[in-house]
Amino acid sequence: xPYWKFTVPLAAFAVxxxxxxxxxxxxxxxxxxxxxxxxxxxxxxxxxxxGTTVTWTNADDSPHSVRDKDGKFKSAALDTDDKFSQxxxxxxxxxxxxxxxxYMTGKIVVKAGS
Amino acid sequence: MADHDDxxxxxxxxxxxxxxxKCMAWAGTGLLWTVSGGVPRSLGLLGDxxxxxxxxxxxxxxxxxxxxxxxxxxxxxxxxxxxxxAIAKLNAMPTQPAFVIHTGDITHLSKxxxxxxxxxxxxxxxxxxxxxxxEHDVADADxxxxxxxxxxxxxxxxxxxxxxxxxxxxxxxINVFNFEPGFKSAGLAKLGDEQLEWMEKDVKGLSASTxxxxxxxxxxxxxxxxxGWGTEDAPRALGYLKRFGSVTVLNGHIHQIQxxxxxxxxxxTARSTAFPQPAPGTAPAPGPMKxxxxxxxxxxxxxxxxxVRGKSPLAVIETPLGA
Numbered sequence: 001x002p003y004w005k006f007t008v009p010l011a012a013f014a015v016x017x018x019x020x021x022x023x024x025x026x027x028x029x030x031x032x033x034x035x036x037x038x039x040x041x042x043x044x045x046x047x048x049x050x051g052t053t054v055t056w057t058n059a060d061d062s063p064h065s066v067r068d069k070d071g072k073f074k075s076a077a078l079d080t081d082d083k084f085s086q087x088x089x090x091x092x093x094x095x096x097x098x099x100x101x102x103y104m105t106g107k108i109v110v111k112a113g114s
Numbered sequence: 115m116a117d118h119d120d121x122x123x124x125x126x127x128x129x130x131x132x133x134x135x136k137c138m139a140w141a142g143t144g145l146l147w148t149v150s151g152g153v154p155r156s157l158g159l160l161g162d163x164x165x166x167x168x169x170x171x172x173x174x175x176x177x178x179x180x181x182x183x184x185x186x187x188x189x190x191x192x193x194x195x196x197x198x199x200a201i202a203k204l205n206a207m208p209t210q211p212a213f214v215i216h217t218g219d220i221t222h223l224s225k226x227x228x229x230x231x232x233x234x235x236x237x238x239x240x241x242x243x244x245x246x247x248x249e250h251d252v253a254d255a256d257x258x259x260x261x262x263x264x265x266x267x268x269x270x271x272x273x274x275x276x277x278x279x280x281x282x283x284x285x286x287x288i289n290v291f292n293f294e295p296g297f298k299s300a301g302l303a304k305l306g307d308e309q310l311e312w313m314e315k316d317v318k319g320l321s322a323s324t325x326x327x328x329x330x331x332x333x334x335x336x337x338x339x340x341x342g343w344g345t346e347d348a349p350r351a352l353g354y355l356k357r358f359g360s361v362t363v364l365n366g367h368i369h370q371i372q373x374x375x376x377x378x379x380x381x382x383t384a385r386s387t388a389f390p391q392p393a394p395g396t397a398p399a400p401g402p403m404k405x406x407x408x409x410x411x412x413x414x415x416x417x418x419x420x421x422v423r424g425k426s427p428l429a430v431i432e433t434p435l436g437a
Binding site: 038039060061062063065069074075076077079080095096097099100101102103104105 | 187189222223224225249250252253254255257293295301302303340341342398399400401402
């Protein structure tokens with residue numbers, strides 16, 4: 001029998017999703033996190049203000065990578081629990097994907113600081 | 115099982131006679147394919163005797179795939195061990211294949227040490243090993259520099275090449291560099307214009323009766339789009355091969371056997387020597403599938419392809435690692 005680590009109740013996912021959508025548009029500059037799990041970047045779209053450092057953490061059994069579609073940044077392969085950080089100084093939209101599983105995509109929206 | 119400890123990755127050394135006979139049966143659990151007059155047909159499951167019989171007049175080569183050296187998760191805590199075991203089995207084959215092709219994902223994380231360990235293990239092979247990278251081999255921050263430094267010598271572009279052996283023209287294609295992210299094409303792989311133009315020229319002078327074997331890491335037909343198991347511009351590559359009577363496409367990546375015949379082209383994906391993956395759509399995502407330890411060897415494997423000159427049969431024999 002296949003083994004899948006789906007132990008988080010669906011309700012928790014739903015609550016998580018609500019929380020993400022309810023997040024303020026642009027949190028203060030500093031740190032932000034993207035979690036990679038179950039072949040997804042969460043949150044899929046993240047809005048930060050310029051100067052924020054975003055850290056991706058691979059919480060999956062499979063390795064993943066973080067690669068900007070225009071080649072502006074790219075991590076090495078991230079094994080389970082490996083992290084990758086990128087500081088976003090220029091405002092704009094950065095779409096990225098996993099170069100190992102290219103159907104996994106995400107977006108960082110960087111807004112100018114006030 | 116008293117005669118064979120499946121959990122022992124060191125394999126043959128610990129077998130008694132009954133165990134050896136049982137393991138010999140691994141050679142008999144494959145599909146025999148014949149390509150005749152451009153029409154491939156399956157001759158059905160091989161009997162042990164047919165498979166074990168040396169192919170005196172035939173030209174054989176062997177495919178191994180997805181060794182994922184460095185993988186150490188529960189689905190297979192010792193991917194190096196099962197790779198070494200596969201190599202030991204190849205070395206014990208009654209008819210030694212002319213060469214070996216590795217259809218990618220040699221390593222798990224594109225790390226130097228993983229490449230070193232894989233190269234060390236492959237030193238035990240007597241034959242030349244032709245390689246192509248999987249996406250796991252070009253996942254370093256330098257986009258494949260580590261792989262190309264080791265295996266790119268004498269190849270074109272980003273590692274593609276062709277060669278002739280036993281009357282067959284072999285084309286090694288690379289489809290792990292030009293991924294279109296999911297928001298453009300569902301994350302399917304791409305061969306890219308440069309490689310396709312090279313390929314068109316590569317086959318131009320060949321007679322239509324030349325058997326063609328193409329190998330690439332990701333399937334050259336869309337096995338399952340939702341998981342990116344396909345190559346967006348493969349139809350263009352296959353278009354250049356339309357006039358050939360016998361085309362065999364060998365892929366890795368999906369860690370399971372899938373086969374399809376379309377006109378003169380037969381497609382095959384190989385098992386991994388490291389761990390199985392779920393069948394398309396049977397799980398929320400692809401990835402290592404944990405099976406009970408005693409079943410692991412039955413879902414790992416290698417593949418032999420046999421070509422007999424003149425009669426043009428191409429026999430594809432799947433070989434699980436364990437009996």
